Amino acid sequence: MPLLEIEDLKTYFYSDDAVVKAVDGITYDIEEGETVALVGESGCGKSVSSLSILGLIPSPPGRIVDGEVKFRGTDLLQLSASEMRRYRSRRIAMVFQEPMSSLNPVINIETQLTEGMMTQLSLTKRQAGDRALELLETVGISDPERRLKQFPHEFSGGMRQRVMIAIALSCEPDLIIADEPTTSLDVTIQAQILDLMQTLTRERGMALLLITHNLGVVARYVERINIMYAGRIIEHGASTDIFEKPSHPYTVGLLNSIPRIDRDTRSSLDPIPGQPPDLARLPAGCHFAERCRNAIDKCEREYPTTVEVEPKHTSACWVAEAVYNDNALQLSHA
């Protein structure tokens, strides 16, 4: 049984005159100890889907209208608020993008680190304090005794993100959800933080759900990928398969849009024209049809069914096989 199974999850936001379908029926899973990525551009619903897992969708205006989020078989969406609280940080912990706004500025680091351990693991203040010290060392913060007494503003961005990771690790969860954990950090610090997360989750057998827009990061750290576009997962597969044989035109477009550090100046980008659709006014057929070079008539009428182009590699596209064959062919020639 997978650690986490998401089945046809739908999270909508309601306003007076519109329904924004932020997440519109996504299905994926995460095995124990595995690193999985949810990739997409801003507004594709990747963050909303992860907040839905933990029941953190502000309601109103948001509401989970359908679907299941099964954690080791238990549907988290059916739990009461107090039952849910036992899952947060104890079973599933979260690391957010903005380490400044996710730490409380008027409470010292020690209190923020020990709070969870005292409530979730019923540790005494002394025990929690000792563990907090260890945790700070684990995440590479030197002079932990002094640092524990400090406040968030005394830490740099990278150090704050280390504190966030320490907090996430503190209750020994089975799954860490990291939402763009390094996006606001400098290049050399990004590498430090991601390497740290990879080492720690591997050592402890924790699963990691990495939410990111950065395909480079995905290539370096992730085993399986889900690509999202306009509220749905449009392609899923093992990391190497997706990069070598992308089978959805959007994935192909994304890969052709990223300037690569290993490519010369003259290699040209091939951007996707246009912009993502308004989630309150989604087109009837495939959400990507309007921007798609491979679109056929059917694409504008009917949302594509998901097909398996090779074992464990799926694409929601009417011409998925053709796209797959095309890229597989190029690969064999290369």
Add this chain to the structure above:
Amino acid sequence: MHEDRRQDGIANSNGNGVSLIDVEGLSVDFPVGTGTFFSRSRTVVHAVDDVSLTIYKGECLGLVGESGSGKTTLGRAILRLQQATQGRVRYGGEAMDEMRGRDLRNLRRKMQIIFQDPYSSLDPRMSAGAIIGEGITIHKLATDRAAYSERVAELLQMVGLNPEMARRFPHEFSGGQRQRIGIARALAVEPDFIVCDEQVSALDVSIQAQILSLLTNLQADLGLTYLFVAHDLSVVRHISDRVAVMYLGRIVEVAKSADLYRNPLHPYTYALISGIPVPDPRIEAQRQRVVLGGEPANPANPPSGCHFHPRCPFATEQCAVEKPELREIDSSRLVSCHRAEELVLEGV
């Protein structure tokens, strides 16, 4: 045409070209207060520390560095949007700091900047047309009302927007479209030189690629010179003919783009490159990488000798004591590292 421009760029970077901008020993200091409210003492941050740099006509020079490296300040000081503490900038051989009044205003027309944040850099109460047209009016570049409107429409088209959008206001545009307006505004006064400050870093990849392609095409069509300031080394490699790397206010390496990435000479450049993942799992699995310890030092209190030495895996005693000068390794490469000749660093 595109190819030709690139060829020119490479020729320029070989030193055959004509320099457009010469930065000579430029420093920018910012006073910062330390201590408590009552006993305030003054210290100085050397945001830009004795930088010399040449930008050749028709090239795109990438300027990379992490936050606090002084890259934005350097870009602004070149445009004289930021007063330099020391040193000077020459534009086409003329010293900018001696210019006043009309001469300076004319020069300003030739040098434009496009800002990072497309939300805060456009006045929300002005229509897109008014934003783009402001410079045309100020510099009297249109003879009459009709010529003005025609020019605004032409500019909108040049950046891939519909001329009818001139009447809309910034909030009606997406981030990518706002960046296009920022570009049109810069182009309105027919500049020779544009500073692009972290211009695409706030955009999504698919939109970022559109803007990068637009910038490349405009450069070829209009013969522009760019200073492209960014922290994203992949983007910089894509657009730049040459690249300068900054660390704590100093330039540590300058080279042609391909040379810098394939064969970095400064350990900091090496670490920056190795920090960026390649979107290809097979290549990633085989890459040799270094992950730097520590964080960039406080610019108010930089380390002795080479600023990078506390984080450098190759530092010797000499590095802690002696400041390495930016020296020429061959005709197109500058590096400031005592050990540049002996280190073998792998790029991508």
